[in-house]
Each structure stands twice: as structure tokens, then as C-alpha cells.
Amino acid sequence: xxxxxxxxxxxxxxxxxxxxxxxxxxxxxxxxxxxxxxxxxxxxxxxxxxxxxxxxxxxxxxxxxxxxxxxxxxxxxxxxxxxxxxxxxxxxxxxxxxxxxxxxxxxxxxxxxxxxxxxxxxxxxxxxxxxxxxxxxxxxxxxxxxxxxxxxxxxxxxxxxxxxxxxxxxxxxxxxxxxxxxxxxxxxxxxxxxxxxxxxxxxxxxxxxxxxxxxxxxxxxxxxxxxxxxxxxxxxxxxxxxxxxxxxxxxxxxxxxxxxxxxxxxxxxxxxxxxxxxxxxxxxxxxxxxxxxxxxxxxxxxxxxxxxxxxxxxxxxxxxxxxxxxxxxxxxxxxxxxxxxxxxxxxxxxxxxxxxxxxxxxxxxxxxxxxxxxxxxxxxxxxxxxxxxxxxxxxxxxxxxxxxxxxxxxxxxxxxxxxxxxxxxxxxxxxxxxxxxxxxxxxxxxxxxxxxxxxxxxxxxxxxxxxxxxxxxxxxxxxxxxxxxxxxxxxxxxxxxxxxxxxxxxxxxxxxxxxxxxxxxxxxxxxxxxxxxxxxxxxxxxxxxxxxxxxxxxxxxxxxxxxxxxxxxxxxxxxxxxxxxxxxxxxxxxxxxxxxxxxxxxxxxxxxxxxxxxxxxxxxxxxxxxxxxxxxxxxxxxxxxxxxxx
Numbered sequence: 170x171x172x173x174x175x176x177x178x179x180x181x182x183x184x185x186x187x188x189x190x191x192x193x194x195x196x197x198x199x200x201x202x203x204x205x206x207x208x209x210x211x212x213x214x215x216x217x218x219x220x221x222x223x224x225x226x227x228x229x230x231x232x233x234x235x236x237x238x239x240x241x242x243x244x245x246x247x248x249x250x251x252x253x254x255x256x257x258x259x260x261x262x263x264x265x266x267x268x269x270x271x272x273x274x275x276x277x278x279x280x281x282x283x284x285x286x287x288x289x290x291x292x293x294x295x296x297x298x299x300x301x302x303x304x305x306x307x308x309x310x311x312x313x314x315x316x317x318x319x320x321x322x323x324x325x326x327x328x329x330x331x332x333x334x335x336x337x338x339x340x341x342x343x344x345x346x347x348x349x350x351x352x353x354x355x356x357x358x359x360x361x362x363x364x365x366x367x368x369x370x371x372x373x374x375x376x377x378x379x380x381x382x383x384x385x386x387x388x389x390x391x392x393x394x395x396x397x398x399x400x401x402x403x404x405x406x407x408x409x410x411x412x413x414x415x416x417x418x419x420x421x422x423x424x425x426x427x428x429x430x431x432x433x434x435x436x437x438x439x440x441x442x443x444x445x446x447x448x449x450x451x452x453x454x455x456x457x458x459x460x461x462x463x464x465x466x467x468x469x470x471x472x473x474x475x476x477x478x479x480x481x482x483x484x485x486x487x488x489x490x491x492x493x494x495x496x497x498x499x500x501x502x503x504x505x506x507x508x509x510x511x512x513x514x515x516x517x518x519x520x521x522x523x524x525x526x527x528x529x530x531x532x533x534x535x536x537x538x539x540x541x542x543x544x545x546x547x548x549x550x551x552x553x554x555x556x557x558x559x560x561x562x563x564x565x566x567x568x569x570x571x572x573x574x575x576x577x578x579x580x581x582x583x584x585x586x587x588x589x590x591x592x593x594x595x596x597x598x599x600x601x602x603x604x605x606x607x608x609x610x611x612x613x614x615x616x617x618x619x620x621x622x623x624x625x626x627x628x629x630x631x632x633x634x635x636x637x638x639x640x641x642x643x644x645x646x647x648x649x650x651x652x653x654x655x656x657x658x659x660x661x662x663x664x665x666x667x668x669x670x671x672x673x674x675x676x677x678x679x680x681x682x683x684x685x686x687x688x689x690x691x692x693x694x695x696x697x698x699x700x701x702x703x704x705x706x707x708x709x710x711x712x713x714x715x716x717x718x719x720x721x722x723x724x725x726x727x728x729x730x731x732x733x734x735x736x737x738x739x740x741x742x743x744x745x746x747x748x749x750x751x752x753x754x755x756x757x758x759x760x761x762x763x764x765x766x767x768x769x770x771x772x773x774x775x776x777x778x779x780x781x782x783x784x785x786x787x788x789x790x791x792x793x794x795x796x797x798x799x800x801x802x803x804x805x806x807x808x809x810x811x812x813x814x815x
Contacts, residue, residue, distance in 0.1 A: 393405055454473050532572070538582065689712045
């Protein structure tokens with residue numbers, strides 16, 4: 170090569186080299202820079218030449234760099250590399266890799282200088298960062314995942330696992346690596362995975378248990394995922410979830426549900442078995458009270474009747490609490506008059522209040538809607554429990570009910586109630602336990618007044634069913650105050666007309682009805698016969714569903730009092746067959762008579778085709794009310810037929 174051309178060649182290489190080249194003096198001043206260095210660092214040549222190389226490359230705070238420069242000057246090393254991060258003048262981040270060397274032997278007595286070869290490694294750094302982030306995510310996923318992750322290669326050898334793999338298998342990951350995954354999933358399953366000729370989901374379903382080092386098996390759910398790098402499969406991940414606890418919880422849930430079902434069935438059976446003899450006791454005393462008795466006899470019969478009613482109330486409390494607690498209580502929706510519902514409760518409890526000369530007060534704030542839509546029976550039960558409780562524990566003074574606020578919640582309203590009494594009060598330490606089942610705040614008063622300790626527990630459950638809450642506070646004037654609120658709907662509907670008291674209107678002699686009684690229990694059959702006879706009718710009585718069908722096909726009956734549980738054929742089956750075989754005009758008014766009195770029984774029997782429902786123990790008033798409904802229905806049908814004929 171011609172030595173004369175060397176300077177030109179070096180100048181050309183310096184000018185057009187794709188990498189940056191910078192010549193820096195030993196006192197850290199620029200000697201020269203090529204265009205590639207300016208481009209990489211984001212400077213014009215004049216800007217770069219006027220800048221400080223220390224700020225770009227040779228930071229005095231970098232101890233390692235100072236050491237490397239010292240070694241370079243001493244001749245201990247010929248060159249070294251360093252990486253630097255720069256802010257491009259376009260505010261972009263630039264990473265560079267620099268190769269620093271020292272030019273020593275220079276002709277013409279010139280001083281030595283550094284040569285920095287600069288390469289832009291920004292894209293490489295970004296790739297490294299993404300790879301590092303991916304590795305860290307994968308590491309975190311493995312480390313902190315609550316499920317087991319095991320990876321294995323195409324030969325079935327385990328290549329990795331997380332901490333949960335140790336817990337699942339009972340072996341250290343270091344001991345697992347290099348062993349066959351077949352020890353975990355079985356040889357057949359491994360062969361199916363490696364064959365890769367069927368969906369992974371089918372294989373996953375076949376892996377239900379994993380062996381533990383201690384000899385037992387763990388119940389699992391498994392997911393299989395291929396490991397693919399550069400579009401090439403290099404192995405598989407096993408994601409294994411230990412479902413032992415979930416299975417245990419599922420079994421416990423199913424057991425609890427079954428226990429609730431058994432409890433409900435037991436309570437229904439007990440309801441029937443207890444109410445059946447109770448029907449005879451209360452029904453016969455009801456009839457006996459209507460016969461001529463002297464004062465002493467009337468007192469004895471009244472005591473029997475009151476004792477029966479008390480026992481029936483206790484049974485109802487237990488049944489109601491069992492139904493609400495098991496979550497089987499449901500709310501009906503129908504319009505009813507708020508004022509009327511509370512006043513009916515007052516009417517029911519008025520005799521007890523009058524015995525103590527208690528005042529019953531009702532205050533409904535102006536603007537409270539009178540017609541509301543909800544479950545009137547459960548609302549009355551709430552009011553009956555709270556007002557009845559207040560009367561029970563108030564020796565003198567008054568019991569007051571306040572409806573003082575209605576808050577709008579969407580298309581519903583939240584009604585706020587207070588039931589205040591001037592009774593014996595409740596001590597502060599007993600307030601937290603007041604709504605617990607079977608808790609009685611004052612055992613002495615309970616022995617005097619009676620009760621199961623379930624009334625307030627049932628009340629709270631019913632209020633919660635209506636999306637409300639209840640709490641109790643001492644009444645500043647003496648006694649207690651129960652505050653509660655419920656969420657309910659209100660519409661501008663006509664006020665619900667008060668129904669007539671069935672005992673206020675006895676049937677007229679012209680109201681002739683053909684009545685059939687179906688009851689297998691002799692005492693209960695006799696009770697119902699006597700009740701109907703006292704109302705002026707002569708019923709026919711049979712003992713099972715087959716006899717009912719014989720009777721209704723022999724003659725037309727207006728009403729059938731149908732016991733549900735009878736031998737040979739029960740009342741439900743007899744009702745279905747009547748509806749299938751009789752014409753609508755010959756079909757009687759069917760009344761379910763049953764000792765089953767749980768929440769939902771009425772709706773169930775009505776859905777089975779019955780027209781009405783009364784529960785045992787029977788009372789004359791309830792029998793009369795049903796007969797009155799039947800008469801009203803009969804008059805409506807006759808009126809429609811008359812209009813059609815005219």
C-alpha cells in the first residue's frame with residue numbers, strides 16, 4: 170500500500186465509518202469526532218466539540234472508570250469497554266457501548282490521546298429489558314403463584330418447578346429436576362402428552378390425583394400448556410391446583426344443605442304430628458264453650474283453651490324460626506294498608522292490653538304512604554311480636570307505635586318504625602344478646618308471661634329479609650324502644666278494602682251448601698263436623714281420597730274440606746283427579762285442611778289446584794270464613810250465568 174495514500178484512507182474511514190469515533194486528549198478535551206459519533210449522541214459537530222467529554226464519558230465520580238483509565242495509562246491493559254446512557258437532544262434515551270484505547274507512539278512528538286469507538290446499542294438494550302421483564306414476570310408467577318407449576322422437556326424430564334411443587338409432592342425442586350414427570354402424572358399420561366395427538370383438555374381431565382412423597386394422594390385440577398420458543402415446542406408446563414380444601418368445603422356445603430332439608434322435613438312432619446291432636450283439643454274446647462256450662466266448667470274449659478293456644482304459639486314460633494333460619498322463607502308482594510295492618514295488630518292484642526289497663530297509641534307522620542306493596546302477613550308478624558312483647562313486659566302505662574320517616578330508595582321506600590313502651594326496661598349488658606335465639610332477657614318475667622325466647626330472633630330475621638335492621642335502646646321515659654326499618658314498595662293504588670270479620674256475618678238459611686268433609690282422623694273429623702253443623706249445615710264425611718271421588722261423582726258438592734295426608738289416596742291426588750274428571754260447573758270449592766303450617770305450604774297447595782287453605786288446629790271463625798268465601802264465589806258464578814241467559 171502506498172504510504173502517501175494512508176492519510177487519505179484513514180481520513181475516509183474516519184469520516185464514513187458506521188460507528189462513532191472520538192479522539193480525546195489525556196486532559197479530557199476533544200481532538201476530533203466523526204459524523205457517526207455526532208449522530209449517535211444527537212449533537213451537531215460544533216455543539217459536541219464545545220461540550221465537556223467528562224459529562225458524556227469520563228465521569229470523575231465513577232471509581233471503576235478512573236481505575237480503568239489509570240491501568241490504560243500504565244500499560245497494564247490495552248483497552249476497556251464501558252456502557253453509557255445518554256439523553257439525546259430530541260429527549261430520547263440512547264445507550265452506547267464504547268471501546269476505549271490509548272494511542273501512545275505518535276510521530277512528530279505529539280501527545281498520546283484516547284480513541285473512543287462508539288456503538289449505538291439502544292435497540293439491544295430495549296430487547297434485553299423486555300427479556301428481563303419477561304423473566305421477572307415468569308419468576309414472580311412461579312414464586313408467588315398459589316398453584317403448583319412444573320415444567321418438563323420433550324423427553325419427560327422435569328426442568329423446573331416452584332415452591333408449591335415442593336408442598337404438593339413432598340420433594341425439593343432440586344431433587345425433582347432431572348427425574349421423570351411420570352412419577353407425578355403416570356407413564357400412560359406422559360405418553361399421551363408427548364404423542365400430541367389429542368386435545369390437552371381430555372388429558373387434563375384424566376389427571377385427578379397426584380402422589381405425595383409421604384404415601385397419600387392429593388386431589389387436583391390440572392392444566393397443560395406447551396412451552397414454545399421461536400415457534401418451536403421445547404416442553405410443557407403443568408399447572409396443578411390442589412382442590413382438597415375446596416372439595417372439603419363443597420362436601421360441607423352439601424352436608425349443610427342436606428341437613429337443612431332434613432330439618433325442614435322433620436319440622437314439617439312434627440308440625441303435622443303435633444297439630445293433629447292439637448286440633449282435637451282446641452276444636453273440642455271451642456265447641457264445648459258454645460254449649461251451656463256453669464261458671465266453674467267454663468273456667469276449666471277456658472284454661473284448657475288458653476293452654477292449647479299457648480302451646481300452639483310456641484309450636485308456631487319454633488316452626489317460623491326454623492323456616493327463616495334455613496333461608497326458605499320467601500316474601501310475597503301484594504298491596505295492603507299500612508294503618509289497617511297495624512290497627513289489626515292492636516285489635517288482636519287489645520284484650521291483653523285491657524287486662525293491664527294499657528294505652529295503645531299509633532302515630533303515622535304526614536306524608537307516609539298508606540298503601541304499600543309487600544308481604545302483609547310477615548309485616549303483621551313483625552308488629553305482633555314487637556307490640557306483643559311490649560305489652561308482655563309493661564305492667565302499666567302505654568305502648569306506642571310510630572311511623573316517622575320514609576326515605577326514597579330508587580322506586581322503593583325505606584319506612585322507619587319505633588315501638589315504645591313504659592315497661593320494666595332492659596339492662597344495658599343484655600342488649601347485645603336480645604335478638605339471639607332462645608335468649609330471655611328476664612327469666613323471672615318470662616316465667617310470669619311465658620315465651621320461647623324466639624320472638625325477637627324471628628322478628629330480626631323477617632326484618633333482614635325485608636332488607637332492614639332492628640335495634641333496641643332504653644326509653645328515656647322508662648321502658649324500651651325498638652327501632653327498625655324495612656325496604657318496601659309504594660304505589661298510588663286504591664286502598665285495600667278491609668275484609669269483613671267472618672264472625673260478624675253468619676250464613677242465611679237460604680245459603681244452602683252441600684259440604685263434604687274428608688278426614689281420616691276420627692277426632693278431627695268429628696271436630697270439623699260439629700263446627701259445620703253449628704253453622705247450620707249437614708255435611709257428609711269420608712275417610713280417604715278414593716271415597717271423596719266416589720262422593721263427588723254421585724252428587725254435586727259445593728265445598729270439600731280436604732285433609733292432605735290420608736290413607737289409600739291423599740288429598741292432593743284426589744284434587745288432581747277431581748280436576749281431571751269433573752266439568753268446571755261440577756267442580757267443588759276445595760279447601761286444604763292440614764297440620765302442615767310452614768311458610769310456603771299455602772302457596773304449594775294452591776298451586777296443586779286447591780281453592781283455599783286452613784291449618785290445624787281449626788277454629789270456628791276460620792271454617793266460617795272459608796264457607797263465606799265459597800258462598801261469595803257461588804253468588805258471583807250464579808250472577809254471571811243469569812246475565813248470560815238474559
